[in-house]
Amino acid sequence: MDALIETARKVRARPTRAQAEEAVRTLLAWTGDDPDREGLVGTPDRVVRAYEEFFEGYQDDPVALLERTFEETGNYNEMVVLRDIRLESHCEHHIIPLIGKAHVAYLPDRRVVGISKLARLVDVFAHRLQIQEKLTAQIADTIQSVLQPRGVAVVIDAAHQCMTTRGVHKPGVSMVTSRLLGEFETSEPLRRQFFAMAGMGGV
């Protein structure tokens, strides 16, 4: 298995919850506000709970998700596309949300995976600190490595709030990334069919 996927499966030791809450308290004090006032006293706990949700993907094994497959497919070997998968992630540079859609396709080779697992796979990697390029690659490479289909295509179209709410302040901009493997890489008609099926004919 690919070394990058092996790394993505590792569950690392982490600081305690109390340490995480203390870190939030420090940030609150750093803003210039009073962490002990009524409105903020519960904030470290809330922020840590929110982070548990945002970053729960570190606790999940992306490979195990795809290991249950079905071979009774009626010889179906055409493209399978799951499009418009809502994507919520956080950029690793500013820990600010990036929100958009993922479109995931593969060309089965005799076996297929339960379709919800593709959406779960997107969530596992999205619920980690990310840059969009790595997120796109991790989703595609995991499907390729575990299912070994004839091809995989992943496109992500997302808006980065680190570009809209701070810094360069450019609302309305979205970033599009793609990873095309196997027959999607070698066949132009197949790529075109994928982009059309994903509703991205203009990309």
Ligand SMILES: Nc1nc2c(ncn2[C@@H]2O[C@H](COP(=O)(O)OP(=O)(O)OP(=O)(O)O)[C@@H](O)[C@H]2O)c(=O)[nH]1
């Ligand atoms: N390629 C890529 N860049 C990203 C992503 N998310 C955030 N960034 C960018 O990461 C860069 C970090 O740049 P730095 O110069 O280190 O940070 P900064 O001073 O906060 O940059 P500004 O955002 O330009 O203010 C910024 O250009 C962000 O727009 C992503 O998913 N992919």
